Amino acid sequence: MNILNKIYTALIILLLTSSIFLVYRSNQKINYRAGCFSAVPIHTRQVFFTDTRSTEYGNFYEADPNYFAWGQVDQYFDNNRIDVPDSLHIEYFSYTDSVFYNSTLSLDRTDSTWGKYVKTKEQLIFTLGIADKGIIKLWCSTPILGTQLILAEQLPAVAPKPEDLYYREPLSKAQYITEMFSLLDDSIKNNIDKQLYLKNYKDSSDYKLPEYIFN
Amino acid sequence: MDKISERNSPELDNAREKQRSLFLLIALYTLVFFLLVLLFPKENDMLYIPAYYFAVVTVLQSSYVIYYKFPFKSWPVAVLILFVILLILFVAFSIYITGLAAAYQH
Numbered sequence: 001m002n003i004l005n006k007i008y009t010a011l012i013i014l015l016l017t018s019s020i021f022l023v024y025r026s027n028q029k030i031n032y033r034a035g036c037f038s039a040v041p042i043h044t045r046q047v048f049f050t051d052t053r054s055t056e057y058g059n060f061y062e063a064d065p066n067y068f069a070w071g072q073v074d075q076y077f078d079n080n081r082i083d084v085p086d087s088l089h090i091e092y093f094s095y096t097d098s099v100f101y102n103s104t105l106s107l108d109r110t111d112s113t114w115g116k117y118v119k120t121k122e123q124l125i126f127t128l129g130i131a132d133k134g135i136i137k138l139w140c141s142t143p144i145l146g147t148q149l150i151l152a153e154q155l156p157a158v159a160p161k162p163e164d165l166y167y168r169e170p171l172s173k174a175q176y177i178t179e180m181f182s183l184l185d186d187s188i189k190n191n192i193d194k195q196l197y198l199k200n201y202k203d204s205s206d207y208k209l210p211e212y213i214f215n
Numbered sequence: 216m217d218k219i220s221e222r223n224s225p226e227l228d229n230a231r232e233k234q235r236s237l238f239l240l241i242a243l244y245t246l247v248f249f250l251l252v253l254l255f256p257k258e259n260d261m262l263y264i265p266a267y268y269f270a271v272v273t274v275l276q277s278s279y280v281i282y283y284k285f286p287f288k289s290w291p292v293a294v295l296i297l298f299v300i301l302l303i304l305f306v307a308f309s310i311y312i313t314g315l316a317a318a319y320q321h
Contacts, residue, residue: 001232001235002232002282004232004236004278004279004282005232005235005236005239007278008236008239008240008243008275009239011243012239012242012243012246015243015246015247015250016246018250019246019249019250019253022250022253022254023253026253026256080257081256081257
């Protein structure tokens with residue numbers, strides 16, 4: 001066999017090995033839907049799922065600061081052919097207390113509740129709830145396993161970095177907050193002033209997924 | 216008789232090697248396609264598969280043509296030229312469609 005054929009044979013072995021590995025990885029990927037709601041007006045900067053095995057993000061449709069209600073998801077994002085996530089990244093500005101939140105929360109696969117969803121072959125539906133004071137709740141649903149709370153955290157407020165204050169141009173913290181409030185409806189601004197959104201969701205652990213989402 | 220077989224032996228070997236290369240190339244072209252489909256399963260990325268595919272097969276075909284020193288008027292060179300034309304077409308289409316998508320977004 002000449003050198004060219006040796007190279008071709010080596011390439012074939014390499015491609016076959018890569019194809020087998022990719023088929024194996026492809027079988028690990030699933031489809032899941034992700035939705036988000038908030039109890040208070042927030043400006044979502046980033047919210048996505050990640051997994052250490054890949055660089056792909058599991059996306060959400062962001063919560064609208066002018067239309068929000070606890071337990072009401074506007075729309076679920078379809079994430080196709082993606083790994084089961086192992087962490088949730090969330091960055092947002094809360095209008096009610098004018099503070100910034102930026103955290104990455106890991107989903108513990110050894111946890112018995114989340115572990116059941118990781119192993120199931122059913123389509124997963126994630127619902128993220130964001131409440132006042134950095135309270136985060138994440139539910140996972142399937143038709144057979146039902147809906148269960150898999151993550152409940154209270155995020156610490158963080159000092160924004162310069163890149164967090166970019167809105168059309170670099171802004172100071174005060175300028176950024178003013179700019180964010182200019183995007184908000186006057187009625188919501190009045191409600192914030194009257195402290196109408198102050199409600200504690202720390203112990204709220206129930207979420208009922210609408211039946212039609214499974215179809 | 217012995218002299219004839221001695222004289223033909225390297226040519227025969229060369230013909231056999233050429234044929235083996237051809238079979239290996241066909242296997243490679245098929246595998247490259249499947250690998251690209253596995254690498255780019257998402258609808259948005261599938262657009263780039265033909266461009267990547269023709270880039271790879273052009274390189275492989277060139278190695279075949281250069282190694283065996285095929286003359287310009289031979290079928291491996293004709294196939295190579297066809298691959299180059301298809302590569303240019305698909306690269307141009309990818310650039311055009313990406314530009315169109317960017318213009319549509321803005």
